[in-house]
Amino acid sequence: MTDKKDNLVEARGLTFHFGSRVIFNGIDLDLQRGKVTAIMGPSGTGKTTLLRLIGGQIRPTAGTIHVDGHEVPRLSRRELFELRKRMGMLFQSGALLTDLSVFDNVAFPLREHTALPETMVRDLVLMKLEAVGLRGAQRLMPSELSGGMARRVALARAIALDPMMIMYDEPFTGQDPISMGVLVKLIRDLNEVLGLTSIIVSHDVAEASQIADYIYVLSQGVVVGQGTPDELHQSESEWVRQFMQGMPDGPVPFHYPAGDYAEELLSPGEGR
Amino acid sequence: MQNTRLVETLVGIFVAAGLAALFMLAMKVSNLNAFSDVEGYEVKAQFENIGGLKVLSAVSIGGVRIGRVSSIDFDQEDYEAVVTMMIDPKYNRLPTDTSASIFTSGLLGEQYIGLEPGGEEAFLKDGDNISLTQSAMVMEQIIGQFLFSKASEGAEAE
Amino acid sequence: MNTFQQLGHNALTAFQRLGRAHLFLFAVLAGAPSLLPRLRLLIQQLFSVGVLSLVIIVVAGLFVGMVLGLQGYNTLVDFGAEESLGVMVALSLVRELGPVVAALLFAGRAGSALTAEIGLMKATEQLSGMEMMAVDPLKRVVAPRFVAGVLSMPLLAAIFSAVGVMGGYFVGVGLLGVDEGAFWSQMQSRVDFDEDIMNGVIKSIVFGVVVTWIAVFEGYDAVPTSAGVSRATTRTVVYASLAVLGLDFVLTALMFGEV
Numbered sequence: 001m002t003d004k005k006d007n008l009v010e011a012r013g014l015t016f017h018f019g020s021r022v023i024f025n026g027i028d029l030d031l032q033r034g035k036v037t038a039i040m041g042p043s044g045t046g047k048t049t050l051l052r053l054i055g056g057q058i059r060p061t062a063g064t065i066h067v068d069g070h071e072v073p074r075l076s077r078r079e080l081f082e083l084r085k086r087m088g089m090l091f092q093s094g095a096l097l098t099d100l101s102v103f104d105n106v107a108f109p110l111r112e113h114t115a116l117p118e119t120m121v122r123d124l125v126l127m128k129l130e131a132v133g134l135r136g137a138q139r140l141m142p143s144e145l146s147g148g149m150a151r152r153v154a155l156a157r158a159i160a161l162d163p164m165m166i167m168y169d170e171p172f173t174g175q176d177p178i179s180m181g182v183l184v185k186l187i188r189d190l191n192e193v194l195g196l197t198s199i200i201v202s203h204d205v206a207e208a209s210q211i212a213d214y215i216y217v218l219s220q221g222v223v224v225g226q227g228t229p230d231e232l233h234q235s236e237s238e239w240v241r242q243f244m245q246g247m248p249d250g251p252v253p254f255h256y257p258a259g260d261y262a263e264e265l266l267s268p269g270e271g272r
Numbered sequence: 273m274q275n276t277r278l279v280e281t282l283v284g285i286f287v288a289a290g291l292a293a294l295f296m297l298a299m300k301v302s303n304l305n306a307f308s309d310v311e312g313y314e315v316k317a318q319f320e321n322i323g324g325l326k327v328l329s330a331v332s333i334g335g336v337r338i339g340r341v342s343s344i345d346f347d348q349e350d351y352e353a354v355v356t357m358m359i360d361p362k363y364n365r366l367p368t369d370t371s372a373s374i375f376t377s378g379l380l381g382e383q384y385i386g387l388e389p390g391g392e393e394a395f396l397k398d399g400d401n402i403s404l405t406q407s408a409m410v411m412e413q414i415i416g417q418f419l420f421s422k423a424s425e426g427a428e429a430e
Numbered sequence: 431m432n433t434f435q436q437l438g439h440n441a442l443t444a445f446q447r448l449g450r451a452h453l454f455l456f457a458v459l460a461g462a463p464s465l466l467p468r469l470r471l472l473i474q475q476l477f478s479v480g481v482l483s484l485v486i487i488v489v490a491g492l493f494v495g496m497v498l499g500l501q502g503y504n505t506l507v508d509f510g511a512e513e514s515l516g517v518m519v520a521l522s523l524v525r526e527l528g529p530v531v532a533a534l535l536f537a538g539r540a541g542s543a544l545t546a547e548i549g550l551m552k553a554t555e556q557l558s559g560m561e562m563m564a565v566d567p568l569k570r571v572v573a574p575r576f577v578a579g580v581l582s583m584p585l586l587a588a589i590f591s592a593v594g595v596m597g598g599y600f601v602g603v604g605l606l607g608v609d610e611g612a613f614w615s616q617m618q619s620r621v622d623f624d625e626d627i628m629n630g631v632i633k634s635i636v637f638g639v640v641v642t643w644i645a646v647f648e649g650y651d652a653v654p655t656s657a658g659v660s661r662a663t664t665r666t667v668v669y670a671s672l673a674v675l676g677l678d679f680v681l682t683a684l685m686f687g688e689v
Contacts, residue, residue, distance in 0.1 A: 055562050084564035095559030098551075109563045112570070157563075276470075279477045286481045290585025293592035294631070300614070301520045301595055302623040330619060337619075382620070 008033040008165055008197045009054060013063035016049060023049050025221035026063065031214075036191050036198040038212035040205065042243065045218045047201040048092075051167045054199070055089060056080045068164065085113055088158030088166040092173060094150035096142040102129070102153050103138040109160045128156040132186060148179025155186060165197040166190070172204040184211055205244055209233070217243060312339060312358040313398035317372045322353045323383050323408025325374055330384040331357045338363045341385065357385065359396075367392040371404035383408060451647045454568075458576050458646070461569035471574040479540045479575065479642075480582035484589070486539050487532055491590035494531060495597025498522055502598070503606050515608050516617035519598030520591075524621065524630045525686070528591030530678050533637035536583060537670035541645035544575055545666040548649025549659035557650075572646050579645070583638025584631050591630065629685045636677060641670040 009031035016024045023046035031037045039047050052058045053065055056072045065072045070083055096105050106125045110116060116124070129135040132152040142150060151171060158166050168187065172180050188211045191198045202208045208215065209229035217225040217232065217240055225232055225240035233244055241247075248254055258264070322344065331339040339359035347354050359366070369390030376383050387402075396402070465472050502518045548571065551557050557567040595617075602608040621627070645666045652662035 057558065057561060081564040081566075084562055087562065089559070089562040091555045091559055093555050095555040097556055097560075098554070109565070112563070112565050154559075280473055282481045283473050283476045286476065286484060286582075287585065289484075290582075290588050293585070293588040294627075296592045297524060297588060297595075297627050298623055301524065301592075301617055302621040302627050328622075 006032055007066075008068055009199070010066045011053075011063065014053065014060055014065060015062040016046070016053060016058070017061045018046075018049075022221050024060075024218075027218070027221070027223050029216060029223070031197065031199060033197050034191075034195055035213040036187070036200065036211050038200045038202060038208040038215045039218060040202060040208055040215055040243070041218035043203060045220070047203075047218065048169050050218075051089065051169055051199070051201055054167065055084065055087060085109075085161055086164045088161075088163040090151065090154050090158050090166060090168045090171060092170045094142070094147075094154040096145075096150055096154055096157070098142050100142075101138070102134065102140050102142070102145070105142065105153060106157045106160055109157060113161060124160065125156075128160050129153075131159070131190070132156045133182075146179070148175050148182065151175075151179075151183065152186065155190075159190065159194065159196075162194070163196070165199065168198065168200045168202075170202055171200060172202055172207045180207060187211055205246065209244075219243075312360050313364070313396075314342065315357050315359055315396055315398075315400050315402060317355050317357065317385075317402040317405050318347065318350065318352040319355060319372075319374060319405050319407045320352055321407040321410060322355060323374055323376075323410050325355065325383045325385070325408065329382060331359065331387065332384060333363070333366070333387040333389065338387075355385070364395060364397075366396045368394045368396055368400065369404065370396060370402055371406070372402045373406035374408035376409065447651070450651065451643070454647050454650065455643055457568050458572050461566065461573040462577055464569050465573055465577060471570075472578055475574045475578035476582060479544070479578045480585065483536055483539045483582065483586060486535055487586045487590050488593050490531065490535055491528075491593035492597040494527055494590075495519060495523065495594030495599075496601045498527075498594065499598035499601030499606070503602055503608065512602075512606075512608050513612035514616055514620075515598070515602045516595075516613035517620040519602070520595055520617045520621050521626060523591040523594040523598075524626050526678070526682070528594065529587045529630050529633040529637055530674060532587040532590040532634065533583065533641055533674040534671055536579075536586060536638075537641045537645070537667055537674065540579065540582070541641050541666050541670050542663045544579070544642070544645040545649040545652070545663045546659060548572065548575070548646060549652035549654070549662050552650065552652060553654040553656065553659055572650060576642050576646050579642025580635070580638045583641065584634040587630065587634035587637075629681075632685075633678065633681050636681060637674050640673050640677060644670045644673065 007030045009029065011027060011029040013026045013028065014024050015022075015026050029039075039050060041047055049058070053060055054067060054072065056075060059073045067083060068086070070079070072080070072083070075083060096102075097108065100108065103125055106128055107121050110121050110124060114121075126135055126138070129138055132155050134149060134152055134156065137145065137149065137153070142153070145153065155166075171183050171187065175183065184207050187198060187200070190196055191211075200208060200212060209232075212229060215225075215227065215229055215232055216223055219239065225235055225237055227235070232240055235241055235244070325341060325344065327341055327344060329341045330337050331341065339357050341355055342358040343356045345354040345356070346352075366387065367390045369392045371388045371390065373386050373388065374383055375386045390404075498519045499515065502515050502522075503512055506512045506515055506518065548557075551567075551571065557571065560567045560570060599613065603610045603613050648662040648666045648669070649659075652658050
């Protein structure tokens with residue numbers, strides 16, 4: 001086992017069932033402090049669920065998750081909230097509060113969790129907005145922002161309390177190439193400048209390999225591959241190669257499991 | 273935020289309007305302002321029949337409301353109803369020979385006690401009795417008497 | 431699935447929802463005291479729940495009062511008792527129509543808006559986002575809305591009744607020529623503060639709790655999609671209206687049933 005101090009997040013035998021569906025079946029993860037780790041896998045492998053498990057919004061069916069030495073599922077609500085103050089999470093939609101302006105959105109965690117005077121809140125908010133390049137947009141409402149801008153505002157909000165880690169949920173999905181480039185640069189820069197630990201959940205292979213130090217590939221509830229981006233591109237596993245290179249058919253079949261094609265065409269159909 | 277003040281003002285107006293509405297209901301619509309029951313002096317009166325008189329019914333003199341009925345009892349020795357009235361202390365110059373009658377406001381209205389001042393020099397005080405009383409007109413009796421007299425008139429005519 | 435299984439399944443789901451709704455209510459009530467140092471949140475919600483409902487309440491109250499005046503006059507005048515018009519209008523409004531109609535309008539105007547707002551916040555991950563920022567959405571989002579609804583309802587009902595009495599007065603005294611003195615004095619002699627007005631206020635507080643509870647719970651429990659939110663909004667109006675009418679019967683039976 002690796003040195004515990006080195007890992008910010010550790011999952012052992014993590015199992016999660018959603019109803020009768022098995023989302024995770026005993027996965028082990030080690031996310032190193034100060035690194036960018038990408039969790040990848042096809043849509044529907046429960047990558048977002050993994051972030052929710054780490055954030056303690058849901059409890060695993062079995063197995064353990066430790067974040068910074070705390071076993072998340074066993075924390076009381078108060079302890080969990082204390083831990084979450086040191087975690088940032090960037091939702092796919094940004095999850096900005098629609099009734100607050102950009103400025104107030106970024107100020108929100110500061111006002112909720114600190115008793116800082118308003119002048120200091122203002123300075124901090126402007127610093128965070130400057131870091132994501134949106135200081136000029138502070139008076140806009142979330143509905144006036146483009147998707148990429150909304151995510152950058154959400155990022156400014158996520159770093160408002162100077163967390164130890166940030167979880168990104170599909171940060172690249174649905175972005176034009178320019179905002180994608182901006183986001184890639186921001187995530188990398190923030191990680192280095194602020195000494196954050198970043199967890200990125202994504203299925204965008206190119207962008208994720210560009211910024212990640214280490215990649216886990218999940219499928220069918222288990223870890224099918226892990227390593228640095230380069231290692232994975234040269235992976236022995238057919239499956240990992242199919243995923244990393246985006247081939248339509250391979251171990252992951254193109255067809256959803258179905259009966260015999262010809263037979264079904266010829267059959268009279270089940271009287272709808 | 274510049275519209276905070278506007279929002280706060282409007283909320284203030286809303287709360288004030290709601291409280292004003294409650295106040296209006298209390299003072300203008302209900303009997304709360306009539307006067308409170310706590311103060312006043314008690315006067316008793318005995319009636320043969322009180323009809324539909326109830327606790328809280330009005331006690332008035334010359335049409336002015338001066339008190340209300342505070343309790344109604346039955347005296348088993350005289351076989352009469354004993355009505356206790358609470359009178360506003362500011363009306364403290366009612367002669368001791370004041371008479372009390374039970375009236376009905378309008379044809380179908382509520383019943384109330386009407387006082388008729390007498391000529392004595394002494395005034396009623398707490399715990400006194402009004403001896404001159406006139407019972408309620410009970411509608412059924414009046415109609416009965418009326419029909420009876422009509423019937424007898426008819427009998428005489430024949 | 432056979433019929434009985436379906437029936438049992440539905441019953442169990444309904445009970446589960448009911449249980450969740452109660453746990454939810456307790457959690458919200460537990461979060462309410464944290465509002466005290468942050469009155470601004472409450473004021474904001476009093477604005478959107480109370481002030482914005484004011485217009486519909488005033489207009490509806492005025493017309494209901496006027497109709498009561500007109501109908502009451504036509505009936506009472508046959509008995510020569512048109513002087514009791516004030517009593518009739520005031521008692522109908524204060525005991526029944528004020529709390530009930532105001533609550534129904536409130537469910538349609540403010541209740542549906544609350545459900546839609548909270549449901550949309552859920553659908554757009556805003557509630558989830560708050561949780562991840564270690565902010566309890568029950569305290570930050572739901573509690574101020576709930577308290578604002580509970581506080582607004584009796585005020586709105588009182589305004590409805592007061593405006594309704596004025597409407598009855600305009601029609602009865604102004605248009606139909608009922609004696610003004612008799613209108614007010616009869617009203618005052620027959621409407622009791624404790625018995626009638628306070629009971630009406632108690633009713634409206636109960637309705638306020640129930641309507642707002644249903645509205646915020648439906649929003650919080652909504653399926654986080656646009657179809658789910660719209661279904662939840664419809665449910666709020668339907669359940670809240672039925673609950674108001676049903677509870678009104680129970681409360682009336684308790685308050686005025688055995689005098």
